[in-house]
Amino acid sequence: MLILDCRSAERYKQSHMVTARVSLTVLHPELGCLITRGQLQEYSIILLYGENFDGTDSSRDSSVDSATLQRCFCQLSSLGMDPIILLGGYSTFAHLYPFLCTHKMILLESERQALTIYPSEILEGSLYQGSAHQASDYRIIKNLHITHVLNATGECPDAFPATLCYLKLRLNDDTHQDVFESFPVANKFISQALQVDGGRVLVHCSLGRSRSSALTLAFLMEHQRWTLRHAYEWLKERRACAAPNAGFLRQLSSYEERLFGKKLTALDDLCV
Structure with a gap:
């Protein structure tokens, strides 16, 4: 840039x-x-x-x-x-x-x-997506006024459990990982956090690419009432490295069908 x-x-x-x-x-x-x-x-x-x-x-x-x-x-x-x-x-x-x-x-x-790289702002002043390294940097947490953290890994510990509210989902970045059942749990956590005055949520996995992207997309689909394609394009514009694996995309497609009664997005249309 x-x-x-x-x-x-x-x-x-x-x-x-x-x-x-x-x-x-x-x-x-x-x-x-x-x-x-x-x-x-x-x-x-x-x-x-x-x-x-x-x-x-x-x-x-x-x-x-x-x-x-x-x-x-x-x-x-x-x-x-x-x-x-x-x-x-x-x-x-x-x-x-x-x-x-x-x-x-x-x-x-x-x-x-040498510059500090910050998480991506997905929804202005409320929802962010990043890496485990960023989630463990207190300067980043403080500057972004993060109040809640969704940790989508099994390998990365919650960095500040005494001061922040956490939801830990022990997911693997594997095409066979069942993430579908985690969508409602994650969405409820994010939604409730954003209803708190000043609530700001950071969603992270290890690199902030696959697992965190799947959860962010599911939230955008349910709470913004966006199709998978709309949510995916929105996320990619704000976090170019976002890349949920093929298994996660298939489950997101199934989640779209649950939310809207039919599949509205052809996975082949997504620029993966």
């Missing part, structure tokens, strides 16, 4: 999104694109942001930000890129995720490797 900060250099120096670059280092108003199109094409996502992209701030700085943002968007589009503009801008992002903002310039790969 390439993140371009379209605000002033002064604002960038004060604080910016982790790994963000000043837009002028990539797209200069007079010199044009400062990196090659090939380099740009290496990024699967190009994200642009200003200070407050919601139309409510009419200050001079905001107007300058907006002009820079529009120029960068047009430049990238003319190069065949498909940039994304962050709704709400930096001010909204910093309010929601202050732990993902910094005054440091983080450009080197070694610096990126």
